[in-house]
Amino acid sequence: MHEVNEDSIKLREEVFAYARRRLEYDPAPLDGPQSPEWLHQNAGKTISESGIGGSQALEIFSEILAPSTISTDHPNYLSFIPSAPTEASKLFDLIVSASAIYGGSWMEGAGAVFAENEVLSWLASEVGLPKGAGGVFVQGGTLGNLSALVAARHSASQKLTSAGKPLPSKWKFICSAEAHSSLKSAAAVMDVEIIKAPVDETGHLRGSAVAEVLATAGDGVFAIVATAGTTNFGIVDKIDEIAAVAIENQIWLHVDGAYGLAGILSPETKPIFAGVEKADSFIVDPHKWLFAPFDACALVYRNPELARAAHTQHGEYLETLTESGDWNPSDYAYNLTRRPRGLPLWFSLATHGVAAYREGVRQNIDLAKQIAEVIRNKPDLELVREPELSVVVFTKKDWTLKDYDSWSAKLLARGEAFVVPSSHQGKPNARFAIVNPRTEISALVAILDSMDEER
Ligand SMILES: *Cc1c(COP(=O)(O)O)cnc(C)c1O
Secondary structure: OOOOOOOHHHHHHHHHHHHHHHEEEEOOOOOOOOOHHHHHHHOOOOOOOOOOOHHHHHHHHHHHHHOOOOOOOOOOOOOOOOOOOOHHHHHHHHHHHHHOOOOOOOHHHHHHHHHHHHHHHHHHHOOOOOOOOEEEEEEOOOHHHHHHHHHHHHHHHHHHHHOOOOOOOOOOOEOOOOOOOHHHHHHHHHHEEEEOOOOOOOOOOOOOHHHHHHHHHHHOEEEEEEEEEOOOOOOOOOOHHHHHHHHHHOOOEEEEOOOOOHHHHHOOHHHHOOEEEEHEEEOOOOHHOOOOOOOEEEEEEEHHHHHHHHOOOHHHHHHHOOOOOOOOOHHHOOOOOOOOOHHHHHHHHHHHHHHHHHHHHHHHHHHHHHHHHHHHHHOOOOOOOOOOOOOEEEOOOOHHHHHHHHHHHHHOOOOOOOOOEEEEEOOEEEEEOOOOOOOOOHHHHHHHHHHHHHO
């Protein structure tokens, strides 16, 4: 398995050739899922005592398995939050895989950790956090939110303990009623209470709503979470108002910007993030809107020491690392072994420069504005909310979920677009999430037009 021979060299070339073909698609076919039965039948039995050989396994992947996965980087993949990694970032992901770098400690991964930290420092400075801010790239926003909240609770608990005060019977954090599902999940994992504050009529969490729930929450509130770009609508909470409440009450402010915080890069939308510079921690997912491959969430703390105190794992086999005083990325989140998943973004940023990123984000927001205008001018379509970033949500007159579902299935079956229905307050809708600079207005208009052929 580990020896180099004629067969292994041949396989190496075949794999590189496949990777090259996938990169050269323009665009890659959208493709789509198959049933387990179909996959059983067509992929057959691949795991056996003797192995089927790399060439055969690669053929099964390229002919059967890969076409049974949706290409999330297709310009007309508009569901959930798509991904649109730059070619530079995809290429560098190959290098990361080929390099066997341990990204958990400075001792083992110094060069890689240095480069990742350059990116985290840049993000911290865009957000406006002071020098000294830092963190780690974790697998995704779900783990980023959990890790930040664990650090926040630890810090609150330390404060009480060192003041000689008793700990609350139940820890709690406050977030918006439209916050991401991962926060509810974090609350369950941490066994804490989640308090959902109502949003205003345009979907924003306001300082007044936070203050109101805080007044009746009792003790034990250790964090307030503001969302910088809701997943369903791309709405940015009034972070400055929320920050004022957090500061007044000395409560940790976490900003969940998994999707939307990338919007701060565009000078036109930067003002709507005002107050984010007061955050104690924030997350933003490069695999969502910073044009990097799966899977990467940048988790940054104002004071990384507080996170280190909460997260460092201690064991006899680790002491040489934990006692070193080095910057070990593992210490800043709920993780130990990690790949240096920030490197694809580092390479692409180093290659293209920040201005290209600002322009990519700006262009997506501009396209969202353009298609919103088209929707506004169609009498049978209606915007559910005014888009703030690059998510556009709309309904078609008299359509039920069945209509949206059947339209969506046909678009995918024709290989044209991936637009699954969403819903708001129980009412189904269609939703474009635009994070791909290669998405075109003409394609979006064609997707809207295809709704007219539905019945
Ligand atoms: C996507 C998202 C998350 C979760 O991120 P994952 O990378 O999918 O784990 C959290 N919060 C918001 C606002 C999101 O959009």
